[in-house]
Amino acid sequence: MDPCPFVRIVIGNLALKFPDRRSFPCYCKIRLKGFPTQVSNIQFRVQESDAVESKIHACFNLNKLVMETLSEKSKNTARKLPFLKIEIYRGRREHCGFMKRDKLLGAEPDPRFVFKFDGEPECSPQIFQVNGNVKQPVFTCKFSFRNSGERILRSRSSLSEPSTSNSCLSLVTADKEQPIKERKGWSITVHDLSGSPVAAASMATPFVPSPGTDMVSRSNPGAWLILRHGHSTWKPWGRLEAWREGNGSDHLGYRFELISEGGIDTIPLANSTISTKNGGKFSIEITTGSTPMTSPNSSFDLSSLSSSGSDFGSTTGSGSWAHMLYRGFVMSATVEGEGKCSRPEVEVGMQHVTCTEDAAAFVALAAAMDLSMDACRLFSQKLKKELRQFNLE
Structure with missing residues (x-):
């Protein structure tokens, strides 16, 4: 099936210049x-010869329905087309008094494959x-417990307390149960229509509450390993942390990192x-310039990151492989709130899908992100029955 049509509007390389050379x-x-609304710092040019910084300030993604609506409006000259508005501010509060209005021009096609889960992962x-x-239908997925899901370990500790009486000293021993909860062993495997496994997401680090709380904290997040299947073996592709x-x-909160071919370097993408x-x-969206201050897609600029002493934007070094693999819009997946029925819808940029395993890896990542909403649920709250499996030790 052909990919769905999308259009990506990118605003970049903006600069300001004042006649009195104020800065x-x-x-x-x-x-x-x-x-x-998207917000970004903007460069100030002192002289006409000053180079303009190569930077993406904002981007907007339009699906087929939005494009058809705009096209229908353009046929009726009596109705105004929507404008792109750029407002310039000085510092953080004062308004500079500059505003630019322009029609939607310079949009680029950005076709995407769209996948829909027919039920909760x-x-x-x-x-x-x-x-x-x-x-x-293109895939099936199988959820399972690798070891155990949510389990309660009960440790018994003997507390000896001296107790005096008129004639003797006796020891009173009391057993105390200290429940230690953890959510671990969740796994979801994506199969193609022939039944062969092509990708998987598996909990690599248990989701456990921080001491004195009933929630998974940022200082000790749970993690998923996203795997691709090829040549009769599983290879790590990415790591998703959530808290x-x-x-x-x-x-x-979440953080997704891409894992290099050798499994040594990781590169944060979201x-x-x-x-x-x-x-x-x-969402994962990679720009070639600096990241906007507030981006709805959590964009990352690979050229501004480094790993093992190498710049990701360079043509050499450990990070250059990811810069070459992923550019522009990469993927997005819907995630429902707690307690709501979630059937993720996944969009993947066509340029990032060259084989079945490519698409399956993004689908597995979307499933892991959706399940993280349950894995990070407060431990004082009960999970869905499909996610509960108790082992007492």
Whole structure:
């Protein structure tokens, strides 16, 4: 099935120049009706000859429905087309008084494959590829417990306390049970239609509550290993960490890293949060310039990162392989809030899919992100029956 049409609007290489050569920090707010406002620092040019920094300030992704709506509006000249608005601010509060309005120009095609889970990942659903009203099965997935799911370890400790009486000293021993909870061993395997495994997500680090709390914290996150299957063996492809934000926050934090071929280097591709109440989107979008200050897609600029002393933007070094593999929009997946029925919808940029295993790896990652919402649920709350498995030791 062909990929679904998408359009990606990118705003980049902005700069300011004042006739009296004043210099002060500025930033811009970029608005497009129907999309979250994006914010980015903006360069100040003192002289005409100053080079403009190569930087992506914002990007907007339009699906087929949005494009058809805009096209329909353009046929009616009496109705105004939506404008892209760029507002320039000085410092953090003062308004510079500059505003640019322009029509939507310079959009680039960004076709994507769309996959839809036919049920919750823990229920081992079928996965369909979707294009408009047409859908066809492409994968099945199997959820299982590698060892145990949520288990309670009961450790008995003897506490000896002296007790005096009129005639003797006796020891009173009391057994105390100290429950230690952990969620571990969850695994989901993606199969092609022939039944062969092509990708998997498996808990690599248990999800356990921090001491004195009933939640998984950022200082001790749980983690998934995302695996690809090829040449009769499993190879690690990525690592997803998840935790619950502290200070009364109702957000799930996550961090996804790509693992190099040798399994030595890791490169962060996504690091953001999702509301545990309302859900949201897990997204990976890589820009060739600096990352916007607030990006709805948690974009990362590989050229600004380093690993093992190498720059990711260079043509040599341990990080260059990821810079060459992934550019622009990579993927997104819907994630529902706690207690809600979740059937993830996954979008993957067509340029990043060259084989079945490519698509399956992103599907497995989406399943792991969805299950992390349950794995990071407060330990004072009960999990769904599909995710509960108790072992007493």
